[in-house]
Amino acid sequence: MPELHPSRSPAELFGDSPPHWLEKSAFNRPDFDAEAYISSLRSFVPLENLSVELQAHVNSLQAELVDLINRDYADFVSLTAQLVDVDAAAARMREPLVEFRGKVAALRTAVDASLASLLAGLRQRAAAEQAREVIELLIDSAHVVSKVEKLIKELPSTPTDWSTVDDVPAEKGTLAEINTSGTSIRETQSILLERIASEMNRLKFYVSHSEGLPFLENMKKRIHEATSSLDGSLGHCFVNGLEHRDANAIYNCLRAYAAIDSTTAAEELFGKTIVSPLIQKVISHDSPVVGGVSSELLEGDYQQIMDFITNDCKFLLDISSSANSGLHVFDFLANSILKEVLLSIQKGKPGAFSPGRPTEFLKNYKSSMLFLDYLEGYCASRSAVTKFRSAPVYVDFMRQWNVGVYFSLRFQEIAGTLDSVLTVGSIALVDDLNDNEGKDHKLLMRQSVGLMESLRSCWNEDVVVFSSADKFLRLSLQLISRFSSWLSSGLEARKAHHLSSNSTTNSGWAIAADVEDFIYVMHDVRLLISELTSGFLANVIRYLESCSADVLDIVKESILHAAKSLEDSVPAIMDAMIEGTAVKCIEDLKHLKGITATYRMTNKLPVRHSPYVSGVLRPLKAFIDGDRVSHLTNEARHELLLGIAERITIRYHDFAADVVNVARKTETSLLRLRQGAQRRVGASSDTVDNNISDTEKICMQIFLDIQEYGRNLAALGIRAADIPAYRSLWQLVAPEDRQTEIVF
Structure with missing residues (x-):
């Protein structure tokens, strides 16, 4: 290719x-x-x-x-x-695979059939097992019912039989078998009842696990009759044991009640047959009337009830609380004793729970708390105490005491008393003010006495409730704050010289008060601070000593903080006395302005101090020499004297500076006019006037006056040189050769 x-x-x-x-x-x-x-x-x-x-x-x-x-x-x-004959090769390879797949399918079919057969057999076996269990349960139930009926036949049939049970000889059968140890018939009966109760407990278990079976449905009547017979016989035996103080019989009966989970029946039976008659002897449902008034106090009643408990109930409480007895499920303290006591009080003395009469209410409340403490003494452990306090009857009993309403009434009473004193439009003094014995340790004003009495009332044993101690502490702090507000608002109003439209409430007293009256205020405030931080604080801490250290620290800090608010008002009180006295003294200083007219345009020279100087410190001396100053401490007296002197001297300096400045300005103006006139007539302006100027004469007179003023201050024990305003005044009017040293 x-x-x-x-x-x-x-x-x-x-x-x-x-x-x-x-x-x-x-x-x-x-x-x-x-x-x-x-x-x-x-x-x-x-x-x-x-x-x-x-x-x-x-x-x-x-x-x-x-x-x-x-x-x-x-x-x-x-x-x-x-690639020749590929399909044939693939067919040869597929044949063993198809054969293997057929064998696997056949094996799987066989295994599925075997599994289905096995599962069917297991289901049949489980059904047979379940049927067998049901049959056994029914057989056991029938056996237990028959056994219980047989045992019940051994018991006395009527209550009269139980009253003479000690005289009835043991018959042949179960009772005779149990009584072979020589025990009493009553104890024998209780043992038999415990045995019946155990069987009844088994029967309850069987019935609960065979719900809806026709066989047990047919047996319901027999079970109900057996249960009723057991309850009646057990109740008669328990009551009989209580009446004869048979500890063994009672113990067995309680175990029987516990076995059938019927603790409530035992508690109610004990409460109605033993506790209720005893309580009604003390607190009858028909309230006794003493002198035409129904007696609602419970203290004496509780004492009799505690005696009854000790004599007639203690033996049962000891049995139910014995170690390893299994009887801890009973709560006779709450469900029998406390329940009957609460019921008797509600019916016989319902007014005992009323806070409308605070004094009687508090006595009854405290007596009730002591009674509860007495009952808790029968608790064998801390867990028992917890169980007793969490019982519904206990909670209901505590709910009857409406301490919140009681506190509200006390709040209105205590706070209202103080408020009525503070709303007086003037400072009211106590009646024995002239009694000099211990006067430094007595409060002088009715307002401060009212505060201290209110604070002591908050923590009086006949008023305070420990469970509401936080509320009484808050009330104490509110009382101190109320007094502090009354004090501070009055001082502010006096300082502003503004009469409030409602002058008889908070501020009018301070505006209308004399300066000498603030000596009483100062004395009482310092005495209140001392009492709050010592005696009153110690009394509160002593009452709350059972609280934790952290709580006590918070209480102490809050009271000291409240006392600090009173201490902060001391400077304002001192300033009110200083300002009031200084104003009286400054009235004579106004005559200082007459010096200008005396020495203007005359040749007269000053030779002695002005008459007004002798009257400047006369109000201060009268104030210091008065009888009321004896109520102040030496330190406060010295501070007051020095403050008034400084305030007067400052105003003295201001008056003198005004007079000197005006004199100098006037002299300068006259000199300028004179020089202008001389220039107009052609006279020489270089003529030197050797005469002493009016300003110099005025300064000489003021200088003589302040020397006398300094001597008067020294007579009162005050060094004038120690007052900055006096030194400034000296430098203002003293001759140049006497500027450096203040001597008079």
């Missing part, structure tokens, strides 16, 4: 090699992506060049393919000649 001659590429014809950017090996990669490849090349190769080179590459590949065919053409031709 002639060789093929495909068209050659320009590169092959002219011997040109492909460019270096055309990587032919990239076309053979499994993840080759034409679009990505072209995108990577088009950034530096024009598309026309790229198309030409790719076409050249395609032509070269076609040429190589033609060369391969031409080179191996003989082998391609001989390949078709060697």
Whole structure:
């Protein structure tokens, strides 16, 4: 066959090699992506060049393919000649495979038949097993019913028989067999009842597992009769054992009740037959009337009930709480004793739960809590206490005591008392104010006395309830805050000299009060702070000592913070006294302006201090020498004296500076007018006036005055040189040769 001659590429014809950017090996990669490849090349190769080179590459590949065919053409031709009788060979290979497939199908059919037969046999076996179990269950149920009926026949048939059970001789049969150990008939009966209860428990199990079977449906009447007979006989035996204090019989009866899961029946029976008659002897359903008034106090009743419990119920409580007895399922404390007590109180003394009479309510509440503590003393473990407290009867009993309403009434009573005192439009003093004995340790104002009495009432044993201690603590803080607000609002109103439209509530008292009255305020506030941070705080911590350390720290911090609000008002009180006294003293300083008229346009020179100086400190001296100042501490007295002196001196300096400045301005104006007049008449303006100016005379007079003022301050124990305003005043009016040293 002639060789093929495909068209050659320009590169092959002219011997040109492909460019270096055309990587032919990239076309053979499994993840080759034409679009990505072209995108990577088009950034530096024009598309026309790229198309030409790719076409050249395609032509070269076609040429190589033609060369391969031409080179191996003989082998391609001989390949078709060697393929002879291919279908026969395939048929020979298919035959064993078909045969093997048939054998596998036959084997699978045989296995499926065997499996189906086996499964059918297993189902028959399971059905037979289930039928056998049902038959055995029915047989056992019938046997148990018959056994229970037989055992019940051994029991006394009427309640009268149980009352004389000790006198009845044991007959032949089951009772005689049980009584061979020489036990009493009552104990023997209880053992038999426990045995019957055990069988009844088995019967309940059988009935629960054979629900809806016709055989058991037919036996329901017999089972019901047996259950009723057991309940009646067990109840009679239990009551008889309680009446005769037969511990063994009671123990067996309780185990029987536990076996049939009828603990409630035992608890109700004990409550009605033993507990209820005892409680009604103490709290009759017909309330007793003493002196025409129904007695609602429970303290004495609880004491009698506790005596009854100790004498008549303790033996049963000890039996039910004995270790390893399995009788922990009973809760006679809650469901028998507490239940009957609650019922008796509700019927006999319903007013005991009413918070409308707070004093009686609190006594009854505390007595009830002590009674509950007494009952918890019979709990053998912590888990028993938890179980007792979670009982519905316990929860219902606690719900009867509406402590929230009680606190609301106490809140209105305590807060209302303080509020009525604080709404007075003036400072009210206590009656024994003139009693000098221990006056430094007594509150002087009715307002502060009312606060302290209210705070003590919050934590009085006859008021506070431990379960609501957080509420009483909050009330205490509110009382302190109320007093602090009354104090601060009054001081602010006095400072602003503004009379509130409702001057009899918060601010009117401070505006209407004399300066001396604030001595009482200062004394009481300091005494309140001392009491809050010492005695009152210790009393609260002592009452809450059973709480955790973190709780006590929070309580202490809150009370100290409340006391801090009172302490913050002390500077304002001191400022009110300082300002009030200083205002009285400053009245005489107004005469300082008369010095200008005295020395203007005269040759008179000052020789002594002005008369007004003696009256400046007269109100301060009267204030300090008054009897009320004795209520202040020495430190407070000195601070007050120094503050008033500083305030007066500041105003003194301001008045003096105004007078001197006005005098200098006036003198300057007159000098300017005089010089202008001299220029107009042709006189020489260089004439020197050797006379002392009015300003100098005024300064000399003020200088004499402040020296006397300094001596008066020294008489009160105050060094004038220590007051910055006095030093400024001295430098304002003192001669140049006396500026550096203050001496008078």
